[in-house]
Amino acid sequence: MENRRIFIKRCLVGCAVGCLTMAAPGLSASVNAKLPQNPISKRNPQRALVIWYSQTGHTRRIGRIIRHAWEKAGLAVDGADYREIDKSTLSNYDLIAIGTPVHYMDVPVNLRDWIKTLPRIEGTSVAAYVTFGGKGNGQHNTACGLLELMTEKGGAAAGTGLFGNMSTFAPTWSAGNAARILAFKDRPNEKTYQQARAFADSILATVAAGRTQQIEREFGLESLMGIVPQIGLTKLMITNHHIDKSICIKCGTCLKKCPVGAIDLPAGSVDYQLCIACIGCVNNCPTQAMKMNFIGKPVYGFKEFLKRNSIEIAEPAELNL
Numbered sequence: 489m490e491n492r493r494i495f496i497k498r499c500l501v502g503c504a505v506g507c508l509t510m511a512a513p514g515l516s517a518s519v520n521a522k523l524p525q526n527p528i529s530k531r532n533p534q535r536a537l538v539i540w541y542s543q544t545g546h547t548r549r550i551g552r553i554i555r556h557a558w559e560k561a562g563l564a565v566d567g568a569d570y571r572e573i574d575k576s577t578l579s580n581y582d583l584i585a586i587g588t589p590v591h592y593m594d595v596p597v598n599l600r601d602w603i604k605t606l607p608r609i610e611g612t613s614v615a616a617y618v619t620f621g622g623k624g625n626g627q628h629n630t631a632c633g634l635l636e637l638m639t640e641k642g643g644a645a646a647g648t649g650l651f652g653n654m655s656t657f658a659p660t661w662s663a664g665n666a667a668r669i670l671a672f673k674d675r676p677n678e679k680t681y682q683q684a685r686a687f688a689d690s691i692l693a694t695v696a697a698g699r700t701q702q703i704e705r706e707f708g709l710e711s712l713m714g715i716v717p718q719i720g721l722t723k724l725m726i727t728n729h730h731i732d733k734s735i736c737i738k739c740g741t742c743l744k745k746c747p748v749g750a751i752d753l754p755a756g757s758v759d760y761q762l763c764i765a766c767i768g769c770v771n772n773c774p775t776q777a778m779k780m781n782f783i784g785k786p787v788y789g790f791k792e793f794l795k796r797n798s799i800e801i802a803e804p805a806e807l808n809l
Contacts, residue, residue, distance in 0.1 A: 525700045528644040529611025533582035533695060538567035540587040541599045543745055543768035544790045546619045546653045546676065547587045549804070550684045554585050554617070556806045557688035570602055571747070578609050583695060584643065585688075587617040588634060589656075592718040593626030595633045597764055598747035603637045614643035615691045617684075621655025622672050632705045645701045646694050649687040651680055654799075656790045658767050659725075659782035666797070673799055681804040722765045728781040729763070731756035736777035742769040 538555045542548035548569070555567040563583070570586075578584070588599050616635035620627040631648035639645050653676045655669050694701070731742070733756045742751050746769055750762035758769070769778045771790040780787040794800070 525702065526639055526642060526644045527611060528613050528646070528695060528698055528700060530582045530613070531696055531698050533563060533613065533692075535581050536563045536565045536583040536585070537573075537578070537581040538565060538585045538587075539570050539573055540567070541570050541589070541596060541747070542587075543589065543766060544656045544771050545801075546651075546656070547589050547617075549676065549807070550617060550619060550649075550651050550680075551585065551587050552807055553681055553684040553804055554587075554688040557685050558583075558692070561689075561692055570599060575606055578607060578612075581609075581612060583613045583615075583646070583691070584609070584638070585615040585617065585691065586634060586638060587619065588630070590618050590620040590624060590627050590630045591764075591766065592722075594630055595637065596747070596766065597719075598766075599634075600637060603641070606641050608642045609638070610642035612643050613646040613691075613695045614638040615646045615648070615687075617649035617651060617687065619651050619653055621653060621657065622668065624650075624652060629705050632703050635701070636703050639703070645703055646691050646699075647687070647701050649684070651676065651684060653680070656767070656771055658770050658780075658787045658789055658793070659785070661793050662787040663782060663785045666793075669793070670797060673797070677802060678804075684804075719765050723760070723763065725783045726765060726780060727784070728779055729758045729760070730779055731758075732777045732779055735775050737775055739774060741772050741774060742778055745769055745772045 536555075536558050538551045538558075540547045540551035542551070551567055555565045558565045566581075586603075588596055591597075614635065616631050616638065618627050618631045618634065620630075627650045628648075631650060635645050635648055652672070654672045660666075661669050731751075731753065736753075736756070738753065740753065743753055747766060748762050748764055750759040750764075751757075751769060752759070767780075767787075767789075770780050770787055773789060774791070776788060776792060778789070
């Protein structure tokens, strides 16, 4: 059985190709759409903020590297998951980095909705980074989309970064396609971390020079696939999504990780309508009490996948201090 990405692509590729043909026959996948730029207001930032949305730790790890690099450069830096950020404090910062995993080839809907509620950050330099599993899909446009959302709030685009890791889409390995994930079992690795450090340094250099990055989305087949309701299609393949109360320890991890409040812990239920199929609840449950079937196959989480395959993610040296 194929994983979610391949399954959806094969089901809908005819539709996407048809749309591409009707929209612009012969269109190259390298066509870009450029957006307006906001100028940087402060070329010598003193205070910075690193924001991340992280479900299994990959995006958080990159964010912490960026934070460390900026602290090493002499900045006062705060960092946290977006759900822990006091929105009213954003105007206190000269520089912001925000990161997310690629979610169905786009910025996760929960993070997008949160950004829309932020106050204006006129002239604040903003960098966006994304993490993605395996070869990935849509990572460039996701980073551009995240940066675009922040510039719509008045931020000055300072750059984008893309960082690969193992996929954390649990239905893939649960359905017997572990090899697809294990091909990238060494990621993130030291090369990834060096790229993150270099990205952090490059953002400081860009800001100091007063430059801004032109946001350029790529348009092609992947872009058209991005308009397909992939979350809804994935949810059609999910059944038996609930909490097994006989082994649940009521630690609240699933509540903390669910970005849309879809979990009712006392009832042991998950609101199907609210759920965005991020798989965070399954990936992080310490006892595997969060149950889910994907096309009839029982799903087990990322922590259990690492355990079964004797994988230990190497932490960057600066985070072990």
